[in-house]
Amino acid sequence: MTTVTTSNAGQRNARPSPATASTVDAPVAPSAVTPSESIEPEQRQAMICDAAYFLSERRGFGPGHELDDWLAAEGEIDRLLAASVPVNRSGG
Secondary structure (H helix, E strand, C coil): CCCCCCCCCCCCCCCCCHHHCCCCCCCCCCCCCCHHHCCCHHHHHHHHHHHHHHHHHHCCCCCCCHHHHHHHHHHHHHHHHHHCCCCCCCCC
């Protein structure tokens, strides 16, 4: 997976693997669990970047939908991260 840092935030060093591709075409409502509870912000950013890339690729990289791709990818990644977080968070 490509790591995104502040020095290369807008650049792609390598093509991400298809395993990180998103299959959702519309944004998903945010969940009650924040993504920061399960992974680092940089990891979440890289996952969103990869998913947005694949959404754009599926459209043939046509211009004018970059924000839509990003928001759809962000919603899908947040939904997946929230689904992977255990429901019972009480200490014990």
